[in-house]
Amino acid sequence: MLVTGVVQGVGFRPFVYALARELGLSGEVGNTPAGVVAEVEGSDAAVAAFARRVLSDAPPLAVVSTVTEEYVSPVGGTEFVILDSTGGPGRTLVAPDVATCADCLAEFADPSDRRYRHPFISCTNCGPRFTIITGLPYDRPATTMAGFPLCPDCAREYADPDDRRFHAQPIACPACGPRLQLVQPGLETEYDEDALAVAHGLLVNGGILAVKGLGGFHLVCDAGDQAVVTTLRKRKDRGDKPFAVMAADLDAARRIAWIDAAEEELLTGIQHPIVLLRRKAGAAVAEAVAPGNPDLGVMLPYTPIHQLLFDQPGPCVLVMTSGNLSGEPIVTDDDEALSRLVGLADAWLGHDRPIHVPCDDSVVRIVDKIELPVRRSRGYAPFPIDLPVPVRPALAVGGDLKNTFCLGDGQYAWLSAHVGDMDDLATLEAFERAEQHLEELTGVRPEVLVTDKHPSYRSRQWAQLNAAGRPVIGVQHHHAHVASVMAEHRHQGDVIGFAFDGTGYGDDGAVWGGEVLLADYDGFERVAHLKYVPLPGGDAGVRNPCRMALSHLWAAGLAWDPRLPSVRACAKAELQLLWAQLERDIACAPTSSMGRLFDAVSSLAGVCHRAGYEAQAAIELEGLASEDRGAYEFAITGEEIDPAPVLAGVVRDVLAGVEPGVVSARFHRALAEVMVTLAERVRAGRGLSTVALSGGVFVNRVLLSATTAALAAAGFTVLRHRRVPATDAGLALGQLAVAARVRS
Ligand SMILES: [Zn+2]
Ligand SMILES: [Zn+2]
Ligand SMILES: [Zn+2]
Incomplete structure (x- = not known):
């Protein structure tokens, strides 16, 4: 029997060994470059049970891709043995x-346990894998544990x-x-239990602690303490962007947020991601943790060090945010942490097991009981994704925001851990290191590079600079x-x-940003898009939703009524400048961005006029959506989806004193309804009935849920x-699936 997939370094051979012995089978199991190979000998019933249970009872970390069975002649053995690995070229999938x-x-x-x-x-x-592996084959010397020889007791277990x-x-x-160590400026370094005691005292007394986790340092403080959370926010230069929290256990998490069965499974599963949960009214979490946000990002302790932070009387919920200044990569190295986090943390709880590559916490949301990944990193990377179409050895470099990249070869794609926004040198360097590491782990040697078409994307420039003739x-x-969404569904x-x-x-x-595309991996036809409006001042337009609202009103021929919140949010000079800019078409790129339409509606409803972090206006608008069943209406003219009637409806409601939550609900429904109308048109014209939803707007739970239901209906x-x-x-x-596909 040959088993392929993520089956090495995940306890697969001991599992096979135990299973065979339980069933009274003789034979052997070993690692080969192709996967795990097992030969078993015994009664028909036992062999059949073995074949079944290899799949159903596989260890938690294993992901079985294929099982191939073959009959071999009995050799009359009486034992079951584990063979040494046989080397040679092959593909080990790292957990x-x-x-x-x-x-x-x-x-x-x-x-009484020696590991108490x-x-x-x-x-x-369990434990670290991806972040400590320095090379292959995956063996202790090729990890950052190389400097810690096993003692006789550990060697016996091993x-x-x-x-x-x-x-x-x-x-x-x-x-x-x-060993654990606690460093405080100007004081003696403390070790082990002493280090913990000092760290804990600091948290109880309103301090900010840098704590070394699996994939980097966190900045940690008491989530119930408004003063310290506000201090952390200032020190990190974080704006209003929400902090994630870690709750001591499931009960502590339930006291601050609503948790359904799917969310509980996710919180307690092997990945332990941050799960975006609905905050409970009156939750004992400082307002400064996630200002203006109805959700809380919650995770449970996922390392023994986290457990130790909670096992003394003290805070049951801790802010746990990545150890960096906003926008920079997460800090992984102890010495680097001391210098780069100076001024951010009051003390450093670290240790001498190095982190080889950074890995941020993953973030997941549950929508209609189904997982919706927001950030796929720790616990998921570098799990491969099996592709619907084979690809050439290739590197797709992704985009410039929230960058991840992807290596592909044959049937597999390896999406990297979160890298970050490619707007500073540190992130670019982090990208290069992560890319080399993933090449090392996967053995993929890219023959082609794939990029976005944006001429000034740093990711694209990096690829052009490093193409070396490819x-x-x-x-x-x-x-x-x-x-991207087609590929993960293996859709053809x-x-x-x-x-x-x-x-x-x-x-x-x-x-672009409000696009309806008739697409396959070969190409696309733009069958409809949101009508272009001016994006005044580029980034300035993005940071100021009120200006986007005024631009949308201008484009729709609607007056800047001084009673509208967006108009009130701007000083007279800002209004005059904006008006001149729009009338004379100065620095106004045309845009069909759906994100900017959300910004406009959010501002018109009086929800958010200035965005301190990406998508803030849309997130807050979504958070307010009521159960109202009404809807505004888009107009469709040829290929253009015209939001003018929607904006007119919003203005009418806002001036009539309708609640922002109702405006939000009606806007979301309008969008879901126009999507069904558009999909029906394409179905009537082209006979297609599969719809793919992608792009950052679909992180929106209200929209995704309403749209999925309406389209399915x-x-x-x-x-x-x-x-x-x-x-x-x-x-x-998606870049990989489009450009590196082997054409048949
Ligand atoms: Zn364990
Ligand atoms: Zn030991
Ligand atoms: Zn995008």
């Missing part, structure tokens, strides 16, 4: 980092096929493992979005693609993101 498992937690809490309260407890099923730490590379114990292929932004054939986002470079040079099959983000963080997968 992601995994939250501490229940077995380890039980030992961790047992005073050990900050680095791990086993075959060598024993019956032990749950058999061949687990990151294992350690208090005798041989890394072809560089550009893929239109929204085509890549649609291809044409779709009606809705690509709604803030910004993407259009083939006509305009800023109209008889469409709906493809929406469930494995990679709908935002530009999923772009690279």
